[in-house]
Amino acid sequence: MPTAHFCRFEHQVRTRVITIGIDPHKSSHTAVAIDAAGHKTGQRRFVVNAGTFQKLMRWSEQWPERRFAVEGAGGLGRTLAQQLAAAGEDVVDVPSTLSARARLLATGGDRKTDPADALHVAQVGLFRTDLRKVTAEDQSTILRLLTERHNDLVNERTRITNRLHAVLRDLLPGGAxxxxxADKAAALMKGIRPLTATDNCRRDIAPDLLADLRRLDHQVKDNEA
Incomplete structure (x- = not known):
């Protein structure tokens, strides 16, 4: 295809694409669709429940060529943005700072409503070319989550071990x-003979710490598996 014809074809494709801006909230999502000139072509509010995504997709099917702009796709809008990306939709992340700036620049920018916010999100999604494209989470995301959980468990295990070590140090000659x-601590605890009321308290605390240590050992092992 000659370059001039290709450019005209590409321009025609872009002018047919509808941008759907979404202003997400905990209880509802407001969606506003705009054409390539920024004019509103549709608006809908969706109550957040188990069927929200399906309802949004059915509503948006009236525009076969579409893209979504979700405010805060890494935060409050993450779940919806990920559902859209997993379904193969074209999705971009609109930072709240950009949508707020668009609202201030608009006529009557001091009026803040969900439809107005969704409209500004759509406009940012339409006219900005530097927005982050949302991609569906994959195995690398799962590994990152598991690694973060592993680090939390290991840090907690270290804290509990240090606490148990300190208690045993005060109960046993020469300490631990x-x-x-956990097995070494259990063996040491069998030989404890408290001499004071304070030592009795330490002895009562030690089994709880030991139980916490065993639980964390199991959790670390399960996480690694």
Missing amino acids: PTRLS
Whole structure:
């Protein structure tokens, strides 16, 4: 196809695409559709429930060539943005700072309503070319979540181990070994003979710490698996 013809074809495709801006909230999502000139062509409010995504898709099917602009796709709008991306939709993330700026620049920009906000999100999605494209989460996201959980568990295990080590140090002559495991701690605790009321309290605390340590050991192992 000659370059001039291709450019005209590309322009025609772009002018047919409808941009759907979404202003997400915990209880409802407001969607506003605009054409390539920025004129509103549709508006709908969706109550957030199990069927929200399906209702949004049915409503948006009236525009076969469409793209979505979701405010805060990494925050409050993450779930909806991920559902759209997983369904193969073209989705961009509109930071709230950009939609707020668009609202201030608009006529009557001091009026803040959900439809107006969704309209400004759509306009930002239409006219900005530097917005982050939302991609569906994959195995790398799962690995990142598991790694973060593993780090949390290991840090908590270290804290509990240090606390148990301190209690045993005050109960046993010479204290406990540096590399303290749940089994080693259990064996040491069998030989504890409290001499004071304070030591009795320490002895009562030690089994709780040991139980926490065993639980964390199991959780770390499950996470690694």
